[in-house]
Amino acid sequence: MLAGGALLTISSRQHLATSCMHSNELLAAGTIVHKIVPLRGLLTELRIPQEHPTPTYIDSASTVFVAQSRAAVKKSAWMRRRAEVLTQAYDLGEISPIKIEEYNNFADPQTKYLTFKVWTRHLHYTHNMSGEPPPPVDKPSKKGPSAAKVLSAKDKAALLLTVGL
Numbered sequence: 001m002l003a004g005g006a007l008l009t010i011s012s013r014q015h016l017a018t019s020c021m022h023s024n025e026l027l028a029a030g031t032i033v034h035k036i037v038p039l040r041g042l043l044t045e046l047r048i049p050q051e052h053p054t055p056t057y058i059d060s061a062s063t064v065f066v067a068q069s070r071a072a073v074k075k076s077a078w079m080r081r082r083a084e085v086l087t088q089a090y091d092l093g094e095i096s097p098i099k100i101e102e103y104n105n106f107a108d109p110q111t112k113y114l115t116f117k118v119w120t121r122h123l124h125y126t127h128n129m130s131g132e133p134p135p136p137v138d139k140p141s142k143k144g145p146s147a148a149k150v151l152s153a154k155d156k157a158a159l160l161l162t163v164g165l
Contacts, residue, residue, distance in 0.1 A: 007039065023079065025060035029067065029097075030085040032056060037094055053096035059105050067097040103136045 018024045033056070040050045058064050066072045067086035073079050089095045102108060103118050106126060114122070117134060124133040 022060070022062050023082070025058070025063045026066060026079065026082050026086070029056070029058055029060075029063050030082050033085050033089045033095060037089065040094060053090075053093050056095040056097050057100040057105065058097050059100055059102065059108075061099050064097045064099050067095070101136070 016027060018027055036054050036056065040054060044050050056067075058067070062072075063086070066083045067090050070083075070087050073083040086095075086097070090097060102114075103121055106122050108114055109119060109122050121134045121136070123129070
């Protein structure tokens with residue numbers, strides 16, 4: 001984000017197949033670091049100093065641990081090489097990896113289907129809608145949603161009308 005707007009939005013297929021979800025998240029985080037570093041250099045050339053690490057929001061807690069510690073990787077040489085990109089960027093002060101929950105992760109609508117309530121929260125920010133955003137969505141309980149947490153059909157219709165859908 002720069003001045004309240006997305007500077008770069010990436011939605012692409014990964015260039016490698018991985019054996020597990022953690023490897024997948026590690027590969028995606030490394031790809032993002034390869035995009036962040038040149039952008040930081042460009043902003044510096046444009047006389048916008050990069051005094052602090054770029055906050056890098058990652059939805060995998062294990063990937064955040066790997067980025068912050070070389071000792072966190074224990075699997076294969078392939079994983080160590082992929083993780084080195086993250087740990088080196090963290091050590092050099094290029095990135096600051098931060099765990100982010102689904103309801104605040106604005107990359108999610110580009111990668112998977114979301115529940116209506118999470119989608120409306122993202123939509124509020126990406127379309128600069130007026131008023132307060134919908135509250136964060138709690139994890140569903142086994143008892144099912146309470147009546148207070150379910151949007152009425154009237155509320156859904158009003159929101160979709162506001163967005164123009």
